[in-house]
Amino acid sequence: MSLTELSGAPESTPGPEPSVATTARPQRRAAPLAALLVRLHFYAGVLVAPFLVVAALTGLAYTVTPQLDRALYGDQLFVPAAGEQARSLAEQITAARASHPEGSLVGVSPGVGDRTTEVVFALPELGDKQHTVYVDPYTAEVRGQLTTWFGSTPATTWLDDLHRNLHLGEYGRHYSEIAASWLWVLALGGIVLWWRRRRTGRGRAKHLLVPDLSAGKGVRRTRAWHATTGVWLSVGLLFLAATGLTWSRFAGENFGAGLDALDARRPAVSTALDGAPATGGGEHQHGGAPSSAVADPVTFDRVLSVARDAGLSGPVEIVPGEPGTAWTVTQTDNLWPVGRDQVAVDPAAGAVTARNDFADWPLLAKLSALGVQAHMGLLFGAVNQILLAALAIGLLCVIVWGYRMWWQRRPTRSDRRAPAGAPPARGALRALPWWALAVGVPVVAALGWALPWFGVTLLGFLVVDVVLGRLAGRRGAHPTPSEG
Template identity: 45%
Template sequence: MTTSTSRTASARKARSETTGMLMALLMRLHFHVGLLVGPFLLVAATSGLLYALTPQLENAVFHHQLYTDARGPTLPLAEQIGVARGAIGDEARLSAVRPAPAPGNTTRVMFHESGMGPSDARAIFVDPVTGEVRGDLPVYGTSGALPLRTWIDKFHRSLLLGDWGRLYSELAASWLWVVALGGLVLWRQRRRRVAAGRERPAGMRRWHGTLGAWLMLGLLFFSATGLTWSQWAGGNIAVLRTAWGWGTPSVSTRLEGSEPTPAQTAANVPHTTGGATTAAAGGVTPERFDGVLAAARQAGLEAGKIEIIPPARADQAWQVREIDRGWPTRVDEAAIDPKTLEITDRTRFENFPLAAKLTRWGIDAHMGSLFGLANQLLLVMVASGLIVMIVLGYRLWWQRRPTRYRHARPPLAILRRLPWPLTLGIVSLAALVGWALPVMGASLLAFLVIDSLLLYYRQRRERAASTEASS
């Protein structure tokens, strides 16, 4: 009986020690990763907060270009395109037209000029009633972002540094879920110790942890949807979706008897660029747009927000797609034969794979367009809360800076003391996550190397100081 009790006590003590070491490892990771990634999260949260407000800002800044007081019968698209062509000249290539989605809105006639990126376009805003040119602005992407939103978007995504700058946002998105979930575990452990009377409640730490718990779902959502746009992790996600048949369907513009283009052979690749990627083919006339639009309406594309894309070659079909990112989502698409105006291919959002629907909804919610103002306010609330958490976290770091915690164990030292099956599991999981999220894996490896080097030099200084004191 005594032996059994002793074994039970020993097992309980071993579990307690293992739990303690795991919490120490988690605390070390949460503390230092939060310290290093915090600036990137702060920039992403602040710029994301500003981006959530851009619809109202755009409406105010570009009200003259976007809206008109004229009411009455609208001019044919051919006439509106002719007005836009006269304003921009003959060298630019007509790439897409977005008819006025509602009375009081302007029509966007979009052109692609030499030197523009694949997602860039120059839009001429035309009053659909009077034919007046209301503006001439650069636009970006499928969302048709105007200059203000484009600048904030590119800063949020890449700090205006191109592909290299995208590493910052991927680093932030890769670590956000780890820091958030780790903080939740630490918060629950601390609440249990406080409830048991083993620890006194600390005001700032309590606010930091409680706020993180309340924002948990929003933070995980930011991390997951941000990774889908990232350069390296997003590429892995796209490959996985394609392999499992979860890609976003798109219409084929190949006409019967024509050879497929490279773009058409890449089945299930989601559209990520704007209409500016397609140049108008020779023989495409403004008059054809009205017939194509009528054919698309008859085929069931009823959304007010719609885009008409002329073919790149004479042997390709026109594309007409809904671009309404609100709720309910309207992103149906049709390919139309330019000679017969018959529908040659069609996609419906209701038939998308669930993964494609979730991706669409996740991206649109991340951008604040899925549920309109309510969506925007929720994004502002979560982003503001994240900013407050980061500020509190740095205040806590200052209070708990290394000069006051000289004997904290580094992660590698803690791993060596854990049971080897648990250590193997942790290392394997870290390697798997690091492979799926390469920026996170590289930064974790750098963190472990730096942390170990700092420990080595600290121990050297302590041994030297001890030797000097004894001599």
């Protein structure tokens, strides 16, 4: 949920005129914590919603990348007919090298089923990108070549950059981090506000999950759709916020530091043949991975056979090592249940020298890896894509309804006409009890440190609010003729 309770003003409902003997009941004031949450939800919703719109639209586009890849690059990625017996990797690599004589051979992913074999070459001028040559595993015919980014096609890479940084590099990553830093705050805050309204209002909890459409039109009907849709989306939105923050620029670094402190990173498999521990993380990277530019193609068949005997089934990637080190073979099956086991193989002895199974990873490492795959729409295949698309579309609807509520609550009298509704009343922070401040300030400060863009923007909201309050105070102290 991104915007609820946008004005905080009570609704008026038609009713009978009170008799002379009837005393009007005074309007109940909201508790200071609730009033503060309403005002924070309002400002955050209005100002952060544009970032969420961009994230939702670009994320929605990314959900169709598997179908887009098949449409654009089907000739390279897939074989016209799957055979029963694949050619040797040596033959396929030789064919790929003949069509691409430049660069270092840094990885081979043998074709499985109707997928082509991917032979990856690194060149210094490509930076962290590679040239991938696609070979029919059953005929050893080269099907084409693409410039890839860790296995992603050009179209997928373009949409991934659009979603992460709007093609603005490190600068652009700030937008997605702001969106992820506030998405969970808006979702949880919206749930609390809607629960309080349903708990005390007519209908009680009945319409927490079902919109109350008793009002034919107006802000009540809009709010019903906005809030109940947000409640349905809340689990998914919290998941997207959490997983998105894990690889954001600043919050992601803090998350990584936390994993290091807890020793919860993905374990690294040792490629040293003398039993020395491995250095670096468990993820290899083509751009900087050690490899041999003159690796014997025949060795790939030997290493693959050893890995298969060791139990690594399904799609795998073979990464050659420097002379005197082991090669690594890693499962690359991203569908549930995932295959992420990894072995190091001595290419000369034809034996496994080290092993790293997904089952042995720390729990946080497992959850992080699975969360990333689900965030990218890969973990559950088409079902995952559909769920992500529904989340994106639902979030867009919630935001539109939020802005519509803001507009519907605008003053329409000729002497008070305004383009949008007024923000909720200020003063809730000053009304908080001391114990709430004693607990809340350290918690918010800790969150601001862990999520820097949350802290910076929250401080910005406070500054804006103070400035607007001072301006409103001056206008009140020196009323214009029309105000007096």
